[in-house]
Amino acid sequence: TPEHIDLVLDETQNLSRLVDDLRLLTLAEAGQLPLDLQRIDVGQLLDDVCEAFACRAAEADVTLSTECIDPLPPLLADPQRLGQVLGNLVGNALRHTPAEGRITLGAEQVSDEELQIWVADTGEGIPAEDLERIFDRFWRGDRARSRDAGAGSGLGLAIAKSLVEAHNGHISAQSQVGQGTVITCRLPVTPVAGTDET
Numbered sequence: 001t002p003e004h005i006d007l008v009l010d011e012t013q014n015l016s017r018l019v020d021d022l023r024l025l026t027l028a029e030a031g032q033l034p035l036d037l038q039r040i041d042v043g044q045l046l047d048d049v050c051e052a053f054a055c056r057a058a059e060a061d062v063t064l065s066t067e068c069i070d071p072l073p074p075l076l077a078d079p080q081r082l083g084q085v086l087g088n089l090v091g092n093a094l095r096h097t098p099a100e101g102r103i104t105l106g107a108e109q110v111s112d113e114e115l116q117i118w119v120a121d122t123g124e125g126i127p128a129e130d131l132e133r134i135f136d137r138f139w140r141g142d143r144a145r146s147r148d149a150g151a152g153s154g155l156g157l158a159i160a161k162s163l164v165e166a167h168n169g170h171i172s173a174q175s176q177v178g179q180g181t182v183i184t185c186r187l188p189v190t191p192v193a194g195t196d197e198t
Contacts, residue, residue, distance in 0.1 A: 028162035035078040061099035069108035088156040089119040097123035125177040
């Protein structure tokens with residue numbers, strides 16, 4: 001029946017995405033993922049991600065905004081991969097933030113060598129004992145939820161971690177149950193003009 005065909009098509013698409021995610025994660029963890037390094041305007045990148053998720057946030061009645069502490073130096077990074085990191089983080093935050101909540105994408109320079117980008121939400125939060133495991137493959141905090149309930153493949157945060165590390169960066173999480181979560185990516189800034197870029 002058409003209903004059965006739609007179900008089979010949905011599952012096939014889910015499996016295809018899962019295979020693609022696993023391939024990406026394997027390449028990144030093995031250090032074999034090619035990066036198209038470019039000078040990135042971080043503020044523009046955050047605005048682009050915010051715009052991409054604007055409709056989903058509006059449907060969920062969640063306020064999505066950016067917060068950049070100027071001036072920000074450019075990053076030498078792969079814009080597609082870094083956009084994927086932020087997309088994974090925002091998508092995950094949307095699944096865990098109730099109506100009338102808020103998600104903020106922010107960035108600031110923390111030293112001469114590093115810039116940090118964060119995604120903060122006012123969602124359900126993560127228990128302290130689970131924080132160290134959220135970047136593991138297939139880990140889900142609420143095991144009662146399924147992909148049908150919007151839990152995803154369980155690979156989004158693992159992929160984000162691998163892509164950040166591929167840029168010689170570091171990702172971490174802070175959270176309080178009932179108050180929200182902040183995922184922070186610390187990345188090296190672009191070398192100053194006149195230096196060698198590798």
